Amino acid sequence: MKEAVVKIRTRYAPSPTGKMHVGNLRSALYEFLIAKHEGGSFMLRIEDTDQERFVEGATEIIYRTLEKTGLKHDEGPDKDGGYGPYVQSERMKTGIYMKYARELIDKGEAYYCFCDKERLASLKTEVVEGKEITIYDKHCLSLSQEEIEANLAAGKPFVIRQNNPSEGTTTFHDELYGDITVENAELDDMILIKSDGYPTYNFANVVDDHTMNITHVVRGNEYLSSSPKYVRLYDAFGWKIPVYVHLPLITDENHKKLSKRSGHSSFEDLMEQGFVAEAVINYIALLGWSPEDNREMFTLEELIREFDYHRISKSPAVFDIVKLRWMNGEYIKAMDFKVFYRMAEPFLKKALTKSFDLRKIAAMVKTRIEVLPDIMEMVSFFEELPEYDTDMYTHKKMKTDKASSLEVLWEVLPLLEKQADYSNDGLYQMLVHYVEEKGCKNGYVMWPIRTAVSGRQMTPAGATEIMEILGRDETLRRIRKGIEMLENA
Numbered sequence: 001m002k003e004a005v006v007k008i009r010t011r012y013a014p015s016p017t018g019k020m021h022v023g024n025l026r027s028a029l030y031e032f033l034i035a036k037h038e039g040g041s042f043m044l045r046i047e048d049t050d051q052e053r054f055v056e057g058a059t060e061i062i063y064r065t066l067e068k069t070g071l072k073h074d075e076g077p078d079k080d081g082g083y084g085p086y087v088q089s090e091r092m093k094t095g096i097y098m099k100y101a102r103e104l105i106d107k108g109e110a111y112y113c114f115c116d117k118e119r120l121a122s123l124k125t126e127v128v129e130g131k132e133i134t135i136y137d138k139h140c141l142s143l144s145q146e147e148i149e150a151n152l153a154a155g156k157p158f159v160i161r162q163n164n165p166s167e168g169t170t171t172f173h174d175e176l177y178g179d180i181t182v183e184n185a186e187l188d189d190m191i192l193i194k195s196d197g198y199p200t201y202n203f204a205n206v207v208d209d210h211t212m213n214i215t216h217v218v219r220g221n222e223y224l225s226s227s228p229k230y231v232r233l234y235d236a237f238g239w240k241i242p243v244y245v246h247l248p249l250i251t252d253e254n255h256k257k258l259s260k261r262s263g264h265s266s267f268e269d270l271m272e273q274g275f276v277a278e279a280v281i282n283y284i285a286l287l288g289w290s291p292e293d294n295r296e297m298f299t300l301e302e303l304i305r306e307f308d309y310h311r312i313s314k315s316p317a318v319f320d321i322v323k324l325r326w327m328n329g330e331y332i333k334a335m336d337f338k339v340f341y342r343m344a345e346p347f348l349k350k351a352l353t354k355s356f357d358l359r360k361i362a363a364m365v366k367t368r369i370e371v372l373p374d375i376m377e378m379v380s381f382f383e384e385l386p387e388y389d390t391d392m393y394t395h396k397k398m399k400t401d402k403a404s405s406l407e408v409l410w411e412v413l414p415l416l417e418k419q420a421d422y423s424n425d426g427l428y429q430m431l432v433h434y435v436e437e438k439g440c441k442n443g444y445v446m447w448p449i450r451t452a453v454s455g456r457q458m459t460p461a462g463a464t465e466i467m468e469i470l471g472r473d474e475t476l477r478r479i480r481k482g483i484e485m486l487e488n489a
């Protein structure tokens with residue numbers, strides 16, 4: 001018999017705790033791609049049960065980022081798909097977590113714990129994977145039913161803990177890491193319901209993923225070590241365990257975990273630094289995943305087609321900002337001019353206050369920048385002739401030196417004074433004519449002119465294009481200045 005086809009359902013489950021970290025965005029992207037690749041559904045769930053870590057405005061950041069990156073969710077707090085509420089604090093109000101916690105208590109898989117801070121602080125700590133943790137000693141597991149009821153009736157604060165066995169092992173499967181087996185004695189009786197009544201992430205993620213029919217869970221591998229405890233919860237309820245995909249760590253250039261210190265660890269940082277959302281998404285897709293042919297440039301549509309989570313690598317992915325800059329430059333080159341201009345205009349306006357043809361300047365820089373703010377440095381010479389050294393007039397390949405440059409500038413000055421047509425074409429024809437008469441190479445003439453009008457070794461355009469932008473008066477002023485500098489050199 002044919003097995004019923006289960007529609008893939010993935011979820012992105014961010015906690016609204018601040019900026020959108022690159023690692024979180026990668027989880028969202030992979031969840032989105034896994035669902036869309038199979039025609040499934042991608043859901044947004046806000047995990048706000050940790051009230052202490054909640055940051056005002058962080059939920060808006062999540063929506064804005066999904067919108068900007070094109071990771072459109074099919075269901076979420078703003079789009080009901082029949083599995084709501086989609087915000088954990090609202091789910092809590094429905095009593096769902098408490099109901100399931102009680103079910104576990106009835107099954108002997110969880111228990112009330114009334115231990116106070118002092119008692120917990122006196123428990124011995126152990127170092128597990130470099131972290132100090134306190135393994136709860138199951139003190140409250142031995143309370144009698146009467147004691148529990150008396151405590152509850154007296155309003156004594158409590159938490160609900162998972163009851164893990166002290167013997168045996170638990171095995172679970174991760175799509176990338178394979179089967180992982182742990183000793184049950186190592187599993188802490190983690191808290192499921194906190195004293196404020198909120199569920200912990202550890203409990204809520206299981207209850208929600210099950211009740212919201214999630215088929216694939218994709219998340220950072222910092223959750224790998226807790227997964228046996230989640231698996232025990234699924235088993236205790238008799239629920240089907242979702243497919244787990246734990247993603248490799250993202251590191252900085254120094255192979256340390258990518259953190260705020262790098263200055264580019266969040267989507268907002270990258271946007272502020274002038275990156276293009278499409279390029280960021282393309283780059284992030286490659287942080288752990290690669291297609292068979294090692295191709296690098298992908299639109300979101302192409303990623304949906306090509307993405308196969310079985311090809312995610314377990315080794316840490318290095319976030320290489322140099323590579324991202326390159327990729328961003330490629331996106332800018334390929335971008336529609338109108339779209340580019342809209343993005344470039346604020347930077348052009350910041351750098352250039354005089355009345356220049358900004359569209360022409362934008363066209364010059366479009367193929368030469370990596371990120372948008374590069375524009376400002378690149379075009380600032382239009383606004384103000386920078387201080388420069390006359391050594392710049394000497395160029396081996398162009399066969400120019402200070403004396404030849406002075407001669408050329410002297411000769412072209414009257415031609416430029418006479419010239420009425422200051423368009424790029426008009427200027428070019430006039431100068432090429434002069435080059436022919438002189439019987440030299442183009443560069444022999446264009447190099448000193450470009451140097452004089454820009455004061456730069458590198459410019460986003462040739463001499464005549466620059467002069468067209470500067471206009472007659474400013475061009476003549478700069479040529480005269482060059483002559484004066486060369487005479488005094």
Ligand code: GLU
Binds near residue numbers: 047219
């Ligand atoms: N709320 C968790 C986080 O933001 C989600 C982890 C998960 O995807 O299960 O890290």
